[in-house]
Every structure is written in structure tokens, then in C-alpha cells.
Amino acid sequence: MNTLMPSADTGLPQISGRFARWRLEVSILFRIQFATVKDSWMWIILMATLYPLATFLFMRFYTVNPSEEMIVQIIAGNLVFGLVVMGMNSLGQEIAMQKHQNHFTFYASLPISKQNFVIANLLRGLMNTVPSLLILGVLTQVIYDIQLTLSPGLLPVMVLSLTSVVGIGILLGFWSPTFQFTNMLCQALMMVISFLSPVMVTMEQLPYPLQWLAYVMPTTYAADAMRTILTAGWTTGVMLDCLVMLAFTMISLFAVHRLIGWRVSD
Amino acid sequence: MQEILYEAERVSMIYKKGKYKANKEISLQIRRGEIVGVLGPNGAGKSTLIKQLVGHLKPTEGRVLYNGIDVYKQTRTVAGQVAYFAQEPHVLNALTAREALVFTGQLRGMPKSRAMREADELLERFEIPEARDKQLKRLSGGQKRMIGIGTALIGHSPVLILDEPTNELDPAKRRLVWELISEYNLEGATVILVTHNVLEAEQVVDRVAVINHGRLLALDSVAKLKQRVDQRLKFEIQTAYGASDEVEEVLKGWGIIQRHGANRMNLLVNKEEAGDVLNMIISSEDLPVDEFSVLPPSLEDVYFHIDHEGKEGAGA
Numbered sequence: 251m252n253t254l255m256p257s258a259d260t261g262l263p264q265i266s267g268r269f270a271r272w273r274l275e276v277s278i279l280f281r282i283q284f285a286t287v288k289d290s291w292m293w294i295i296l297m298a299t300l301y302p303l304a305t306f307l308f309m310r311f312y313t314v315n316p317s318e319e320m321i322v323q324i325i326a327g328n329l330v331f332g333l334v335v336m337g338m339n340s341l342g343q344e345i346a347m348q349k350h351q352n353h354f355t356f357y358a359s360l361p362i363s364k365q366n367f368v369i370a371n372l373l374r375g376l377m378n379t380v381p382s383l384l385i386l387g388v389l390t391q392v393i394y395d396i397q398l399t400l401s402p403g404l405l406p407v408m409v410l411s412l413t414s415v416v417g418i419g420i421l422l423g424f425w426s427p428t429f430q431f432t433n434m435l436c437q438a439l440m441m442v443i444s445f446l447s448p449v450m451v452t453m454e455q456l457p458y459p460l461q462w463l464a465y466v467m468p469t470t471y472a473a474d475a476m477r478t479i480l481t482a483g484w485t486t487g488v489m490l491d492c493l494v495m496l497a498f499t500m501i502s503l504f505a506v507h508r509l510i511g512w513r514v515s516d
Numbered sequence: 517m518q519e520i521l522y523e524a525e526r527v528s529m530i531y532k533k534g535k536y537k538a539n540k541e542i543s544l545q546i547r548r549g550e551i552v553g554v555l556g557p558n559g560a561g562k563s564t565l566i567k568q569l570v571g572h573l574k575p576t577e578g579r580v581l582y583n584g585i586d587v588y589k590q591t592r593t594v595a596g597q598v599a600y601f602a603q604e605p606h607v608l609n610a611l612t613a614r615e616a617l618v619f620t621g622q623l624r625g626m627p628k629s630r631a632m633r634e635a636d637e638l639l640e641r642f643e644i645p646e647a648r649d650k651q652l653k654r655l656s657g658g659q660k661r662m663i664g665i666g667t668a669l670i671g672h673s674p675v676l677i678l679d680e681p682t683n684e685l686d687p688a689k690r691r692l693v694w695e696l697i698s699e700y701n702l703e704g705a706t707v708i709l710v711t712h713n714v715l716e717a718e719q720v721v722d723r724v725a726v727i728n729h730g731r732l733l734a735l736d737s738v739a740k741l742k743q744r745v746d747q748r749l750k751f752e753i754q755t756a757y758g759a760s761d762e763v764e765e766v767l768k769g770w771g772i773i774q775r776h777g778a779n780r781m782n783l784l785v786n787k788e789e790a791g792d793v794l795n796m797i798i799s800s801e802d803l804p805v806d807e808f809s810v811l812p813p814s815l816e817d818v819y820f821h822i823d824h825e826g827k828e829g830a831g832a
Contacts, residue, residue, distance in 0.1 A: 278619045285610035353607035356667075358572050360623045361596035 275362050279370035287374065299382035301335065302328040305450065306390060318396055319481075325390045325398070326477035327450040329383055330411055334443055334469055336379040337412045338419040339436045341371055345423025346432035364510065368420055376412075383408075403484035410495035411472035417502020424510040449473045468498040518547035521675070521706050522569060527578035529564050529730075538564040539730040541578065551697065551707040552735075553721035555714055555819050561730035562710045563602075566679050569708065570600045582675075596625065598675040601668035604660045605652075613639060613647040613655065613663050617670050624671040631670065638666045642692070658685050665693060669700065676700060678709040682716065694720050714816035724815065726822045734822045738815055745813045745821050749790045751783040751797075752811060756804035766803060767793070774820045779806075784817050 287294055309316075309324045316324075345368075348354065357367055391398060418439075426432035443449055447464050448456060449472075456464065464470040475491035523545050529538040539561040546552050556562045567573035568580050571587035571594050580587045587594045608616040614635050621631030639645050642662045647655050652663060665681055676697070682690040690713070698720050701707050711717045717724075724741055726734040734741060748771070755763045757779060764773055764781065770793050771785035785793050790810065797805055813821075 274622060278622055281615075282607065282611065282619060285615075288610070348607070351606055352603065355572065355602050356605045356607045358591070359570065359595055359598075359600040359602075360620070361592050361625065362623055363592075 272366065275366040276369050279362070279367055280373050283370050283374040294378045295381050298332065298335070298378050299385055302332050302386055310393065321394045321396055322477055322481050323452060324450065326473055326480055328386055330449055330469060330473045330476050331444065332379055332383050332386065333408060333412045334415050335440065336375040338415040339440050340375055341416060341419035342422035342436050343433055344371060345420060346426035346429050349423065349426055350429045372416060398480045399483045401479050401483040403479050403488060406492060407475045407479050407488065410492050410499065411476065414468035414472060414495040414498040417506050420506050420510065443469050468495055471495050518549060520545050521548040521583060522546035523581040525578050527568055527575045527580060529568065529573065530576045537730050542732045544725060544732060544735050546706065546708060548706055549704060550722040551701050551720055553717045553724045554708065554710045554727060555724055556727035560728045562727050563679055565727065566677055566710055570594065570598055570677055597673055598677055599668040599671065599673035600677045601665055601681060602679045604664045605667055609653040610651055612649050612651055614649065616652055616663055617666050620667040621670040624673065626671050634670050638669060642666065658689055661685060662689060669696060672700065672703065672705065674705060676705050676707045680710055680712065682711065682713055690716060714819055715814060718815040726819055728823050741815070741818045742813065745784065745818050747787050748784050748813055749787055750811045750813045750817050751785065751793065752809050753781050753783060753805055754807040755779050755781070756806055759804035763803060763805060772820060772824045782817065784813060784821060
């Protein structure tokens with residue numbers, strides 16, 4: 251079926267069908283985004299792997315006879331950390347950089363959706379993150395000689411872990427008053443997630459006030475779901491964690507839809 | 517009578533809690549199918565107005581209507597019909613010139629085959645077919661700018677809004693851009709362009725909006741604006757090296773002086789006083805003028821005249 255028809259108003263042929271239009275937009279926006287990293291793709295994967303791998307090795311060297319539970323905690327923490335770095339830190343910084351390099355002027359001049367721009371950025375980020383997660387997963391199993399449960403539920407857990415924090419990254423990027431400030435803010439958030447929330451450690455290891463703070467952080471549920479699914483597979487606990495992450499996703503995407511815009515005065 | 521396409525109603529932009537006004541109560545109408553040039557010095561508020569017209573900047577007061585719809589409320593609809601070029605598209609730097617044009621065309625709704633054909637035609641027309649498979653970041657500044665203009669031209673949108681399209685281009689490329697603008701207009705496109713290049717714009721624009729200090733000082737056809745100065749003549753003067761201040765001091769009482777570089781200036785005088793000025797320049801042995809010529813005023817002189825009137829009005 252020919253999906254192209256001329257528009258009476260503009261004379262331009264318009265692509266009919268919302269899905270076809272959506273797919274075309276995302277595909278082109280992704281190719282524009284991908285073009286910026288295709289020359290340095292391997293380096294980006296390496297750098298994305300470096301931090302979780304270094305943290306993992308640090309825990310390995312400084313933890314004497316770790317229990318299996320502790321090992322899974324570290325592995326799950328590192329996997330969640332990789333997704334969070336991509337969805338919040340990298341996405342926020344990338345969008346902020348594009349904002350301050352006036353890329354939005356180009357995008358805002360075209361009849362495209364800002365959500366598709368975000369999806370294209372996310373896909374590009376995933377391209378860099380997924381290989382590093384796989385490398386990390388395989389390496390950790392080999393080094394610690396433990397068998398993780400690879401449930402099909404791992405996929406929704408990974409997706410929700412990502413989408414539950416994406417809204418924060420997008421808001422940080424679009425709101426960004428200066429690139430340096432956004433950069434600093436993202437680094438600070440990463441510190442909180444790394445060391446002051448139950449991602450690398452268990453909830454019980456944190457001081458009482460931080461435990462309360464942890465309840466409002468999507469990463470808490472992401473790490474818990476990841477840890478459980480890697481050891482016990484899909485459980486009611488994982489499902490509840492996924493529901494909470496879904497709620498975080500919906501709220502943040504609603505906020506993104508209402509609060510962000512291409513325009514300089516937004 | 518031509519249909520009104522754009523209408524700005526008392527549009528203002530006030531930054532930082534009222535401390536700085538980028539434009540003030542600008543009202544104008546732009547008709548379908550015309551070419552309107554927006555002229556004004558740096559910081560006059562031209563680009564602010566253009567951003568308001570394309571819906572990138574929400575006016576703090578007033579509104580802009582495109583075909584009767586508020587541009588800021590339906591930005592995607594407007595973006596589908598208005599092609600806007602503001603600067604080189606750095607976002608496309610990693611793409612080849614052809615990809616940049618084709619992708620932009622497709623995002624505007626063109627089928628891929630047509631976008632590819634039109635991209636090739638534009639590259640031929642720009643006389644840079646060798647840039648086709650090169651990344652934009654590997655092209656010269658002028659070539660990149662041409663591709664940027666190409667991203668606005670591809671798809672033949674009904675409205676073209678171009679902010680300083682000929683900046684940084686060599687004379688041949690500038691002429692080509694003006695030719696293309698005229699061609700697109702002949703095909704029916706409405707064109708709004710900001711430019712400093714008044715002399716070149718004069719050849720293509722139907723009407724001119726003169727803006728300074730955020731205010732619209734005039735909006736009229738070139739012919740009608742020229743009538744404002746048809747009782748005047750222009751002296752183009754080249755002074756001796758380093759003597760411009762001295763010459764300006766002597767001539768400033770006769771009319772409006774506009775300096776061009778270190779040793780050149782234009783003097784706009786009333787026709788009845790032109791003879792006296794001519795006599796003075798010829799007979800004065802001490803006046804360090806190397807060369808001069810007398811011409812009818814151009815659009816550029818009209819612009820300076822209106823700007824001068826605006827400043828006097830503001831000062832009164």
C-alpha cells in the first residue's frame with residue numbers, strides 16, 4: 251500500500267499512518283544521533299564498562315570470602331548502575347550538550363515529536379550500554395564462578411530499570427541552565443546512587459535517614475528486582491518492584507511531556 | 517488583495533523581569549507570496565522577532581498568528597509548513613552533505629526517493645557535487661552554510677524564513693542564494709529574511725521591515741520607502757588616510773553621515789543643498805577628500821534615514 255499522499259495544504263507529500271511516521275522519525279533521528287558516535291563506538295563501550303568493572307574489581311579485592319548473596323548484590327548493583335548511568339547521567343548530559351550547542355533550533359524547525367528525539371537518544375545510549383552489560387555479566391560469572399538465573403523476566407526488569415530513571419535524565423538535560431552545571435548535578439546524583447542508596451549495598455547497611463530516602467528512589471526497586479531475578483527468577487517481589495518502577499516511569503514521562511520543550515523560552 | 521499569512525499583534529519580548537526588552541509591541545502583517553526583508557543593526561531585535569514568527573520563542577506579550585493559528589500553540593503544524601534556517605546545522609556535522617539534506621527532507625514528510633533526487637539537485641545547484649559524500653565537518657564554512665540553506669530549501673515548504681542566509685558566503689554563492697530565493701518565491705513560497713546585506717536584498721525583496729531598539733520603524737515596499745528619501749542625494753566620499761573624523765566634523769551639519777570603515781563615508785543631503793555641498797567639497801583646498809561621487813539613495817540609505825529618524829524620535 252502506498253503510504254504517501256500529497257498534502258492539500260502544503261503541497262508536500264505527507265506520510266500517512268501514525269506508526270509509519272513514528273518509525274521513520276525515530277529511525278532518522280537515531281541515525282543522526284548514531285552518526286555522532288559511530289567513529290568512537292568502541293571507546294564509548296569501553297568507558298561505559300570501565301566504572302562498573304572497576305567497582306566490581308574493587309569489591310573483589312577488598313571483600314574477603316564474599317557470600318553468594320554479596321556477590322549477587324555486587325553483580326546486580328553493577329548491572330543497574332550501568333543502566334542508570336546511561337538513562338540518567340549520560341542522557342542528561344547529552345541532551346544538555348545538544349541544547350547548549352543549539353541543536354534544538356534545528357529540531358524545533360521540523361515537524362517532529364520531542365518524544366521521538368528522546369527515544370532516539372535512548373536507543374543510541376542503549377547501543378553503547380547493552381554490550382557493556384553483557385561483558386560485565388559474563389565476566390562476573392566467570393570470575394566468581396556462580397550461576398545466575400537468566401529468566402525472561404530479566405528483560406522487563408532491565409527496561410523498567412532504565413525507563414524509571416530516564417525522566418530524571420531528560421528533565422536535567424532540557425532544563426540545563428549551563429552544561430557545566432548539569433554535568434556537576436549528574437555527577438552528584440551518581441554519587442548518591444553509588445554510595446548512598448541500596449544499589450551496591452543492601453538497604454540494611456544504610457543509615458536510617460538514607461533508608462527513608464531510598465524509598466523514593468527508583469534505583470532502589472531496580473536493584474532489588476535485578477538481585478531477586480538473578481537469584482530466584484520472577485517472583486511476586488520482582489513484580490511489585492516492576493510495578494513501582496512502572497509508576498516512576500509514568501510519572502516522569504508525564505512530567506517530561508508537560509514540562510519540557512524545544513523552545514528557548516521553555 | 518493578497519491573503520494575510522502572518523500576523524504579529526503587539527508582540528513584545530521582555531527578558532529578566534522587565535530589565536531588558538528585546539522587542540516592543542511589534543505589529544505587522546505578511547502577505548502570502550511576498551518576500552519581506554527584515555533590516556536592522558546588530559541587537560535590534562530582528563532575530564527575536566523571527567524566533568517569535570517560527571514559534572521558537574513565546575512572546576511575553578501579544579501573539580503571532582500563522583494562517584489564523586497561534587504559532588506558539590501549534591508549533592508542529594507551523595514547523596510542517598515553515599522552513600527556518602538560522603545557522604549551520606551543527607547537529608548534522610557527522611552526516612554527509614547528501615544525508616543531511618535527505619534526512620531533513622524526510623523529516624519534513626518527503627518520500628525518500630524525492631528527497632534524494634532533490635538533494636542531488638541542490639548539491640548540483642550549489643556547485644558542490646563533490647561534497648555529496650563528505651561529512652559536513654569536513655566541508656569549508658561556506659559549503660556548510662550552503663548545506664544549511666539547503667536544509668531549509670529541501671521540500672519546497674510554503675514559507676521560508678532565513679536568518680542572515682548570505683553571511684560568510686563569497687559573492688558568487690551569495691548571488692546564487694538570492695537567485696534561489698527568487699525562484700522559490702516565483703513558485704509561490706512566502707519568504708521572510710533577515711539580512712545585513714541591504715544592497716543585495718534590495719534586488720529581491722517586495723517589502724522591508726526596519727527594526728531598531730526592538731521597535732518596528734517602518735514596513736513598506738522598497739519603492740515607497742525610497743520615496744522617503746527621494747528628495748535627497750547621496751555623496752559617497754573617500755577621505756585621506758586617517759582624516760575621516762575631520763571630514764565628518766565639517767560635513768555633519770549638512771545631513772546624515774554613515775561611516776564605512778576607516779576612510780569611507782556616505783552623506784545623505786537634501787537635493788536643494790547638494791549643490792552647496794558639492795561646491796564646498798570642490799572649492800575647499802583644506803578638506804582631505806580624495807574621491808567622491810553623487811548618487812541617488814539606495815535602500816541602505818533609506819534604512820539609515822529611517823533609523824536616524826527613529827533615534828531622533830526617541831530622543832525627542
